Amino acid sequence: MAQHxxxxxxxxxxxxxxxxxxxxxxxxxxxxxxxxxxxxxLVLNDIVTGNAADVVLLVTAVLQFVVQLFFFxxxxxxxxPRYNLMVLLLGLVIVLTIVAGSIWxxxxxxxxx
Amino acid sequence: MKITxxxxxxxxxxxxxxxxxxxxxxxxxxxxxxxxxxxxxxxxWREWLTTVDHKRIGxxxxxxxLLMLFRGGVDALLMRTQLALPDSMEFLKPDHYNxxxxxHGVIMILFMAMPLMFGLFNLVVPLQIGAxxxxxxxxxxxxxxxxFMGAMLFNVSFVIGGSPEAGWLAYxxxxxxxxxxxxxxxxYIWGIQISGIGSLMTGINFIVxxxxxxxxxxxLMKMPMFTWSVLSSCLTIILxxxxxxxxxxxxxxxxxxxxxxxxxxxxxxxMMYINLIWMWGHPxxxxxxxxxFGIFSEIVATFSxxxxxxxxxxxxxxxxxxxxxxxxxxxxxxxxxxxxNVNAFFAVTTMxxxxxxxxxxxNWLFTMYKGKITFELPMLWTMAFIPCFVVGGMTGVMLSVxxxxxxxxxxxxxxxxxxxxxxxxxxxxxxxxxxxWWPKVFGFKLNEKLGRWAFWLWNIGFYVCFMxxxxxGLMGMTRRVSSYSWDTGxxxxxxxxxxxxxxxxxGFLFQVWQILHSxxxxxxxxxxxxxxxxxxxxxxxxxxxxxxxxTPKVEGRDDxxxxxxxxxxxxxxxxxxxxxxxxxxxxxTPIVMSVFWFILGFGFVFDWLxxxxxxxxxxxxxxxxxxxxxxxDYYVTVDEIKKTEAKAxxxx
Numbered sequence: 145m146a147q148h149x150x151x152x153x154x155x156x157x158x159x160x161x162x163x164x165x166x167x168x169x170x171x172x173x174x175x176x177x178x179x180x181x182x183x184x185x186l187v188l189n190d191i192v193t194g195n196a197a198d199v200v201l202l203v204t205a206v207l208q209f210v211v212q213l214f215f216f217x218x219x220x221x222x223x224x225p226r227y228n229l230m231v232l233l234l235g236l237v238i239v240l241t242i243v244a245g246s247i248w249x250x251x252x253x254x255x256x257x
Numbered sequence: 258m259k260i261t262x263x264x265x266x267x268x269x270x271x272x273x274x275x276x277x278x279x280x281x282x283x284x285x286x287x288x289x290x291x292x293x294x295x296x297x298x299x300x301x302w303r304e305w306l307t308t309v310d311h312k313r314i315g316x317x318x319x320x321x322x323l324l325m326l327f328r329g330g331v332d333a334l335l336m337r338t339q340l341a342l343p344d345s346m347e348f349l350k351p352d353h354y355n356x357x358x359x360x361h362g363v364i365m366i367l368f369m370a371m372p373l374m375f376g377l378f379n380l381v382v383p384l385q386i387g388a389x390x391x392x393x394x395x396x397x398x399x400x401x402x403x404x405f406m407g408a409m410l411f412n413v414s415f416v417i418g419g420s421p422e423a424g425w426l427a428y429x430x431x432x433x434x435x436x437x438x439x440x441x442x443x444x445y446i447w448g449i450q451i452s453g454i455g456s457l458m459t460g461i462n463f464i465v466x467x468x469x470x471x472x473x474x475x476x477l478m479k480m481p482m483f484t485w486s487v488l489s490s491c492l493t494i495i496l497x498x499x500x501x502x503x504x505x506x507x508x509x510x511x512x513x514x515x516x517x518x519x520x521x522x523x524x525x526x527x528m529m530y531i532n533l534i535w536m537w538g539h540p541x542x543x544x545x546x547x548x549x550f551g552i553f554s555e556i557v558a559t560f561s562x563x564x565x566x567x568x569x570x571x572x573x574x575x576x577x578x579x580x581x582x583x584x585x586x587x588x589x590x591x592x593x594x595x596x597x598n599v600n601a602f603f604a605v606t607t608m609x610x611x612x613x614x615x616x617x618x619x620n621w622l623f624t625m626y627k628g629k630i631t632f633e634l635p636m637l638w639t640m641a642f643i644p645c646f647v648v649g650g651m652t653g654v655m656l657s658v659x660x661x662x663x664x665x666x667x668x669x670x671x672x673x674x675x676x677x678x679x680x681x682x683x684x685x686x687x688x689x690x691x692x693x694w695w696p697k698v699f700g701f702k703l704n705e706k707l708g709r710w711a712f713w714l715w716n717i718g719f720y721v722c723f724m725x726x727x728x729x730g731l732m733g734m735t736r737r738v739s740s741y742s743w744d745t746g747x748x749x750x751x752x753x754x755x756x757x758x759x760x761x762x763x764g765f766l767f768q769v770w771q772i773l774h775s776x777x778x779x780x781x782x783x784x785x786x787x788x789x790x791x792x793x794x795x796x797x798x799x800x801x802x803x804x805x806x807x808t809p810k811v812e813g814r815d816d817x818x819x820x821x822x823x824x825x826x827x828x829x830x831x832x833x834x835x836x837x838x839x840x841x842x843x844x845x846t847p848i849v850m851s852v853f854w855f856i857l858g859f860g861f862v863f864d865w866l867x868x869x870x871x872x873x874x875x876x877x878x879x880x881x882x883x884x885x886x887x888x889x890d891y892y893v894t895v896d897e898i899k900k901t902e903a904k905a906x907x908x909x
Contacts, residue, residue, distance in 0.1 A: 227468060238496050238583055242536055249532055249587055252596040 164218060172215025179208040260863075268419050271353060273335075278416055307843040309394035310802055311379045314401050316698065318376030319691070321405055325369040326765070328412070332361035334762055337722075341755035343740045343748065354739035355422035356441070360415065362425025367449060368408040370545045370679070373687045375404070375459050377548060378487050380698050381690075382463060384793035384800060385481045387472025387809045392465040394841040395889070400455040400462065402851035407452025410858045414444035418862065421445035424737065426534050427508065429519035429527040434512045440862050446509050447858035451851075453502050460494030463487055472792070474811035478572070481791040481815075482558075482565055485572050486551025489579035490544050496583065497540035504533040513861070528593060535586040543582040546678070547575060549686025550617055553639050556693055557621045559787050560636040561628025564815055567620040574613035574620075581610045591662045600659040607657035611650060618647060633787070634708045638689035641716050645681030649674060652727070667737075670730025673723045680719060688715075696786045700798045701779045707771035714764030722757025725750040783906075790815035797905035803838045806898050838893040846886075850879040 183204045186192050192200055213219045213232070222228050260266050268274050292298050305313060335357055339349040349357065379397070383390055391397050414420045421441035423432035432442050467488045471480070480488075507518045508530065517525035558565045565571065587595065587603035621643065630636065652674040656665050665671055696702045729750050734741065741747050785794040792809055793800075795817045813819045820830070857872025859865075 234492075234580065235496065237580075241583055242500065245536075245587075246529070246532055249595045249599055250526070250529060252594065252599060 164215070164221070168215055172211055175211045175215070176208055179204045179211065266417060268416055271350075273353075274416060281416065302845075303843065306848050307398075307845045309390070309398045309841045309843055311383050311391050311394065311397060312698065312800060312802075314397055315376045315379030315381075317401060318372045318379060318404075321408065322369050322371075322373035322376060325364050325372070325408065329361050329364040329369055330762060330765060332357045332364070334758055336361065337755040337758040339739055340751045343751070344742070349739060351739045352422065355737070356415065356420035358737055359421050359424055359427075359445075360411075363411065363421075363445065363449070364408075365679075366425065366541070366545070367452065368404075368411065370683055370687075371452075371456060372404055372408075374490070374545055374548050375400070375456075377552070377687065377690050377694070378459070378463055381694055381793060382466060382484055382487050383470070384697070384796070384804060385484050385791050386467065386470065386475060387792050387805055387811065388466060388470040389804050389808075389838065390841060391462050392470055393462050395844055395847060395883075396458050397462055398844065399847035399850065400459040402847045403455030403458075403854060404452040406851040406855040407448045407450070407455065407858075410451060410855055410862075411444055411448025414441055414448075418444060426538060428534075429508065429511070429525075429530050430521045432508060433520050434515075435520070442512065443509075443862040446505050446512075447861055450502060450505055450509075451854050451858050453498055453505075456494060457498045457502075460491040460498065463491045464495065467491075472805075472809045472811050475816075478569075479811060479814050479816070482554035482568070482571055483548070483551035483791075486547045486549075486554070486575050489575040490547040492576075493540045493544045493547070493579045493582060497537045497544065500533060501537035501541075504530060504537065507533075509861075513864070531590050531593065532587075535589045536583070539586040539589065540582040542675075542679070543578055546682045546686070547578065549642075549683050549690075550575065552686050552690035552693070553621060553642060554617075554624075555791065556635045556639045556689055557624045558815070559693075559789055560633065560639075561625050561630050562788065563624055563628045564790070564818075565620065566623035566626075567616075568814065570616055571620050574616045578610065578613050581606070581613075585610055588657055588659075588662075591659045592666045604657050604659040608654060611654055611657075614650060618643060633692075634703065634705060634712065635689045635693035635787075637709070637712050638685050638692065641712070642681060642685040642689070645677060645685065645719070649677030649681050653678065665730065667735055668730035669726040669734045669736060672736050673726035673730060676723050676726075677719075680723075693787070694793075696782045697793055697798050697800065700781055701775060702782055702786060704771050704775045704778075707767055707774055711764045711767035711771060714760050714767060718757045718760025718762075718764055720757070721760060722754050725754040725757075729754070785817075790818040792817055795820070797902075801901045801905060803840060803893055803898070803901075806835060806838075806902050807833050835895045835898045837895060838898065839890060840893055841890050842888065844883075844886075844889070846879055846883045850876055853879065 183197075183201050186200055187197050217228075219229060219232070263269075267278075292301060305317065308314065335349060336354065339354060342348055379391070382388075418440040421427065421432075421437070421444060423437055423442060423445075427442060427445055430436055432445075467480070467484055507516075510516045511518050511520060511525070517523035519525050519527045519530040521527065554565055554571060585603055585607045587599060588607045591600050591603070621639075632640070652670070656662055656671065656674055692703060692708065729747055732745070732747060732750070734745070734747050734751075782798055784797045786798070787794070792811070795809065796805060809816070824830075853872050853875030855872075857869055857876065860868030860870075860872050
């Protein structure tokens with residue numbers, strides 16, 4: 145039934161949404177390539193090492209995540225109410241809780257090792 | 258696993274198991290004979306096994322979960338019998354006792370509470386929001402069959418291969434290969450993983466259904482409260498179940514490929530498993546109890562003949578619980594030794610989450626205040642729930658006090674607490690829901706008198722069973738012991754508790770009798786037998802397969818009640834103008850694919866590559882087949898709608 149909304153069911157809020165233009169796809173693709181190349185070049189050539197390398201990797205990874213959400217997942221073009229954005233933010237909160245909470249809890253258990 | 262003799266494959270040596278073997282064999286033969294004799298195979302396949310109708314899928318969920326309730330209940334009574342006779346005879350050997358408390362827990366939570374909840378979602382939500390089906394009907398059917406095959410895979414373990422015996426959450430290192438070398442633990446992993454895929458898909462399905470398929474005019478804040486509770490529960494499902502899947506997958510990798518995530522040696526850490534599993538485990542208890550809150554809200558409003566008090570605060574309470582349930586998990590292992598800061602933080606979050614729950618209790622009480630209350634069965638169970646859940650909740654707050662928890666942890670005090678919230682909250686809630694929506698689903702009410710017998714047996718049995726367990730916990734009795742010596746002084750309390758357990762068992766038998774009796778002396782009811790308030794009561798009982806002949810236009814909360822009031826003032830709805838209805842076609846893909854999942858799971862359990870490969874090929878093949886199947890839907894003609902509506906006694 146869901147796939148038939150556009151022609152039949154009068155449930156509303158489900159009209160065709162924009163799926164981006166050639167320009168936005170190319171821009172997203174180029175940005176992704178650049179964000180992949182930066183850590184690759186920096187780390188392979190030992191320009192950054194240790195903690196600095198970790199930071200560069202993490203920052204570019206997060207930026208890449210954002211680029212993909214906006215250019216490929218069309219997060220910005222979503223109509224109101226913006227359920228995808230809301231669920232994404234909630235998901236991030238939960239992921240943060242899982243990771244940070246686990247580190248916090250398990251840090252104190254390291255005495256057993 | 259290499260099978261050299263029959264006893265490697267079948268569980269042998271215990272007369273109870275042999276009895277079960279015979280019973281299972283006879284039941285299967287009886288079913289096959291009956292279906293053949295009455296020529297019902299085709300009917301079964303067309304009408305039920307391949308259906309994508311949410312109402313029928315809901316009925317199948319309910320039947321499956323009641324069967325699981327029976328099995329989990331028998332497990333419970335076996336344990337209680339052993340504890341009433343701790344050493345005069347060895348009714349259950351310690352090993353067998355381990356099997357039984359493990360399967361009791363897993364079955365009651367994952368294969369009884371979850372499917373009964375999904376059954377109620379399916380039976381009610383599309384009708385409440387004025388939809389013709391769920392958003393993804395075929396996926397819905399697949400969810401059911403994955404649950405069913407997962408449950409069956411788990412259940413065969415007690416006659417084939419041996420049951421898991423590491424507790425319902427399978428803590429390592431006990432659940433690792435080193436300490437549980439048998440296949441029982443693998444049955445556990447694969448049974449839960451396969452049904453877990455189904456649970457996750459159901460969560461997605463109902464979120465989309467609720468957000469996208471409401472009748473025109475039904476704004477979010479006009480939704481019935483049960484629908485809100487389903488939304489909050491599903492939100493928690495899609496965030497929590499992936500954690501379970503990953504955790505069990507890591508345990509599987511440990512067992513199957515010899516990795517060391519949770520082992521004692523080679524850098525593994527079993528405590529990480531405990532941390533992860535409770536990140537799912539704690540939200541899980543809210544997943545099952547939130548819909549029960551929704552059910553109580555519907556029932557209290559209907560039987561008090563008033564609209565629900567504090568709608569907005571109720572929505573806020575439900576949605577905030579579904580998020581806050583993710584911030585309390587460590588209270589399940591205060592004693593693990595994470596330090597005072599960690600324990601203090603999680604103690605506080607646990608106490609905070611009790612607040613929105615308390616808000617709801619007051620909402621129900623204020624709804625009843627000055628209402629014209631009638632005490633039919635659904636309302637009776639609701640009335641029983643309130644005091645039971647309040648006491649259970651307060652013992653929960655006692656447990657949340659971290660220093661005191663060092664005394665309560667893993668004692669019978671804990672056992673009594675979580676049974677009180679799970680039986681008093683979840684089971685009472687789902688029973689109330691079943692009694693309430695039964696006439697909508699089947700078109701007749703359940704016998705009131707037998708229902709009252711069952712009600713009182715369950716309730717008296719509950720307190721007789723679990724109040725002594727609080728005392729036992731304070732006396733120092735720990736969970737999962739199959740025997741104790743006489744000088745502990747625990748016997749008398751245990752004996753009383755066992756009597757209570759059997760009273761609840763008799764209560765269950767009364768419910769079975771009630772159902773059979775009500776079928777035999779069936780009295781048909783019209784669409785709205787209770788004087789309901791929400792849309793599901795605006796259509797005939799049972800609902801026609803397309804639910805609503807005309808999509809309703811909603812103008813307020815409790816829209817059906819509003820329309821009834823208008824009708825009483827003489828304002829009639831305009832005569833209906835029918836249009837063809839777009840419906841999904843039945844499909845055999847879900848059940849076939851789920852059978853292949855079962856084959857795959859069984860292959861992994863015994864590490865038989867020759868079974869894993871065809872299972873995997875079958876899963877991929879059915880998926881591919883479905884991708885190229887474009888013949889998935891059809892239109893119901895206006896003529897057929899008119900005929901169906903006339904048959905249900907509605908003006909055409």
